[in-house]
Amino acid sequence: MQFRIPEFIRNRAFASACRLAVGAVIMLAANLTAVAAPMPPAAENVRLDDAPDDAGGVLIVSWKTPDPTASAGIVIERSATAAEQEKDANALWIEVERLGRDAVAGVDGSYSLKGVPNDEDTRVRVSILGIDGELSEFVESAPARPSASLFSFKRLPLLIVVAVVSLSVLVWVALARSGAPLKIRRIAALDAVDEAVGRATEMGRAVLFVPGIQDMNDIQTIAGLTVLGRVAQTAAEYDARLEVPTCRSIVMTAAREQVQAAHHAAGRPETYAEGNINYITDEQFGYVAYLSGHMMREKPAACFYMGAFYAESLVLAENGNSIGAIQIAGTAEPSQLPFFVAACDYTLIGEEFFAASAYLSGERDQLGSIKGQDVGKAFAIVVILIGTILATIAAVDADGSVGVWTESVVASLRSFFGG
Amino acid sequence: MLQRTIPLLILSASGLVLILSYFSPITETWSEQVVSWFNILAGVAFVLGAGNLLAVNLEKISSKRPGWAYAAITLVSFGAMLVVGLSKWGSVPDAKYPNVHLAGSQDSTQAGYGWAYEYVLSPLTATMFALLAFYVASAAFRAFRAKNLEAILLLGTAFIILLVQIAAGAFLTNWIPEDSFFAFLRAESLKAIVTEVFQTAGMRAILIGIALGTAATSLRLILGIDRSALSKG
Numbered sequence: 001m002q003f004r005i006p007e008f009i010r011n012r013a014f015a016s017a018c019r020l021a022v023g024a025v026i027m028l029a030a031n032l033t034a035v036a037a038p039m040p041p042a043a044e045n046v047r048l049d050d051a052p053d054d055a056g057g058v059l060i061v062s063w064k065t066p067d068p069t070a071s072a073g074i075v076i077e078r079s080a081t082a083a084e085q086e087k088d089a090n091a092l093w094i095e096v097e098r099l100g101r102d103a104v105a106g107v108d109g110s111y112s113l114k115g116v117p118n119d120e121d122t123r124v125r126v127s128i129l130g131i132d133g134e135l136s137e138f139v140e141s142a143p144a145r146p147s148a149s150l151f152s153f154k155r156l157p158l159l160i161v162v163a164v165v166s167l168s169v170l171v172w173v174a175l176a177r178s179g180a181p182l183k184i185r186r187i188a189a190l191d192a193v194d195e196a197v198g199r200a201t202e203m204g205r206a207v208l209f210v211p212g213i214q215d216m217n218d219i220q221t222i223a224g225l226t227v228l229g230r231v232a233q234t235a236a237e238y239d240a241r242l243e244v245p246t247c248r249s250i251v252m253t254a255a256r257e258q259v260q261a262a263h264h265a266a267g268r269p270e271t272y273a274e275g276n277i278n279y280i281t282d283e284q285f286g287y288v289a290y291l292s293g294h295m296m297r298e299k300p301a302a303c304f305y306m307g308a309f310y311a312e313s314l315v316l317a318e319n320g321n322s323i324g325a326i327q328i329a330g331t332a333e334p335s336q337l338p339f340f341v342a343a344c345d346y347t348l349i350g351e352e353f354f355a356a357s358a359y360l361s362g363e364r365d366q367l368g369s370i371k372g373q374d375v376g377k378a379f380a381i382v383v384i385l386i387g388t389i390l391a392t393i394a395a396v397d398a399d400g401s402v403g404v405w406t407e408s409v410v411a412s413l414r415s416f417f418g419g
Numbered sequence: 420m421l422q423r424t425i426p427l428l429i430l431s432a433s434g435l436v437l438i439l440s441y442f443s444p445i446t447e448t449w450s451e452q453v454v455s456w457f458n459i460l461a462g463v464a465f466v467l468g469a470g471n472l473l474a475v476n477l478e479k480i481s482s483k484r485p486g487w488a489y490a491a492i493t494l495v496s497f498g499a500m501l502v503v504g505l506s507k508w509g510s511v512p513d514a515k516y517p518n519v520h521l522a523g524s525q526d527s528t529q530a531g532y533g534w535a536y537e538y539v540l541s542p543l544t545a546t547m548f549a550l551l552a553f554y555v556a557s558a559a560f561r562a563f564r565a566k567n568l569e570a571i572l573l574l575g576t577a578f579i580i581l582l583v584q585i586a587a588g589a590f591l592t593n594w595i596p597e598d599s600f601f602a603f604l605r606a607e608s609l610k611a612i613v614t615e616v617f618q619t620a621g622m623r624a625i626l627i628g629i630a631l632g633t634a635a636t637s638l639r640l641i642l643g644i645d646r647s648a649l650s651k652g
Contacts, residue, residue: 053444054444055444055445055447055448056444148444148445148447149443149444149445150443150444150445151442151443151444152441152442152443152444155441155442158442159442162438162634165631165634165635165638166634166638169635169638169639170638173644215461217454217457219633219636219637222636222640222648223636225647225648226645226647226648229647248461248464248468249461249464249465249466249467249468249469249471250460250461250464252467252468252471253464253467254648258647258648275475278471278472278475279467279468279469279471279472280472281472283540283544284544285543285544285547285548286543286544288547289543289547297485297486311548311551314551314554314555314558315547315550315551315554317558318554318557318558321558321561332629332632332633334622334625334626334629337625339558342558342559342561342562343558343561343562349625349628350625350626350628350629350632351628351629351631351632353632354629354632354633354635354636355632357636357639357645357647358639358645361645361647365644366639366644366645369635369638369639369644369645370635372635373631373632373634373635376631376634376635377627377628377631380627380631
């Protein structure tokens with residue numbers, strides 16, 4: 001038996017009607033589906049607060065997500081500023097951020113709104129983004145205005161430490177002035193300055209002083225230039241040639257002042273040669289290239305590296321070593337100290353470098369300040385010892401009541417000192 | 420007298436403002452102001468530096484001192500970069516102000532300055548930096564001679580670190596069970612012990628000393644106890 005399609009189905013009008021019917025069914029289904037997707041619950045307790053401990057310009061937006069499982073993100077909008085509204089009167093709300101699932105993973109969420117003007121009220125409104133991409137109703141916060149804090153409480157521990165160190169320095173300076181006995185241990189690297197300059201004089205070669213690669217706003221450069229004063233004075237007394245190539249223009253100017261003053265102090269102002277203190281380049285490796293070439297050609301008998309150094313430290317020290325120069329280095333860059341220790345004859349390690357100025361001057365005021373610094377060190381040692389003992393007890397008795405208590409004390413100490 | 424008093428006053432005021440602004444956010448803009456002043460000074464001082472560079476190198480060329488050709492190369496390079504940089508030769512037009520030539524960017528290699536930076540300065544800098552590897556080798560060779568007890572300890576520690584950094588370290592110690600008493604002898608444990616215990620302890624001690632030294636030095640300078648950094652004229 002042969003199957004035949006009925007004639008009315010072949011009819012064009014019927015086919016069109018069918019297409020319309022199918023389209024209508026699809027649209028109806030889509031609408032029904034859309035209605036079926038629930039709108040996510042709106043955020044609750046939307047707040048806008050000033051961020052603490054800052055210079056203003058930041059507000060903290062916080063909210064509660066009623067149903068984290070039904071939320072895929074959050075949209076944050078802020079009210080337009082007066083300036084923005086002047087440009088476009090219709091701009092009432094500006095989208096700031098569209099945060100992902102992490103922002104609504106818990107019930108409580110927050111966001112730092114930055115760049116907010118301090119002199120006008122700002123509002124925010126937030127809308128939870130549902131799993132299906134639907135947005136909840138926007139919930140608006142009360143207006144808020146950021147303000148600059150008078151004091152940063154999160155830096156209070158540091159202020160206490162600074163106060164303790166400063167006070168002890170001042171007390172020891174006063175004690176030193178009143179004639180209290182001061183004993184400062186010998187620093188071999190500083191005692192060797194005379195030996196190094198003397199050697200250069202005997203050999204008829206120059207003394208090279210490198211004051212680091214940072215500018216005058218780095219305390220290491222200042223400390224380095226202080227040592228330069230002493231080296232320059234010794235060189236002036238011995239009539240040795242001192243060369244100071246610098247990496248910064250201001251350092252060149254300051255170095256010239258130091259060396260000139262040292263020549264005056266040595267009673268030999270006529271031997272001061274400004275041309276021996278030059279600016280080379282700000283470029284780190286350009287400076288190193290110059291110094292390396294200069295050292296290989298001129299072969300200075302004594303090399304001083306005093307200041308802030310980075311990758312160039314070993315290049316310089318090894319070049320100096322290869323020409324047989326006596327080398328004295330000083331820096332407060334911990335990562336460069338091993339290189340100087342390995343390649344130089346003497347190295348001022350960290351605090352010794354900063355103590356150099358006081359040590360070389362021999363003034364009681366300055367030596368007193370070094371003793372004051374030691375009080376800070378004692379304070380650090382006590383805190384470290386207490387922390388170590390408590391942490392050990394906490395580890396040994398992890399489940400016991402003593403261990404839990406000490407663990408909480410350690411956590412408090414860590415939090416207080418910013419660890 | 421004034422030559423020392425005025426700089427001291429400026430130094431003390433600047434130092435105090437920077438400390439104050441660290442602890443009091445309301446005064447943060449003051450410290451930004453101080454930093455701006457320094458940047459202006461540094462900018463002006465750069466003219467001094469450039470002048471000195473010209474003077475020294477011109478003198479070398481005119482007196483035909485040994486290596487005067489290098490001085491000539493320095494001056495030519497200096498002049499070329501100055502002209503290319505200031506004229507913004509080949510700079511990419513700014514999207515906002517396409518008709519203003521000076522607003523263009525010199526970052527890309529299309530600009531003369533960017534090209535010279537990328538294809539001349541960077542390779543030269545990288546070459547100097549690459550030399551460091553050889554200097555490390557020669558310094559290590561000298562430092563690791565077992566002359567005394569300290570040097571032997573240094574050598575031993577360095578040997579452990581070198582060994583555990585390479586595949587041989589793991590190959591030689593992987594047979595030690597991870598849960599055994601001797602697990603600390605495994606390469607990764609040895610490295611952790613040296614770097615996280617000994618090195619960290621030593622480094623922190625140095626850092627605490629540096630922090631205290633910095634604080635004490637700053638205080639000496641701000642209070643005028645140490646005036647060695649100031650003009651003595």
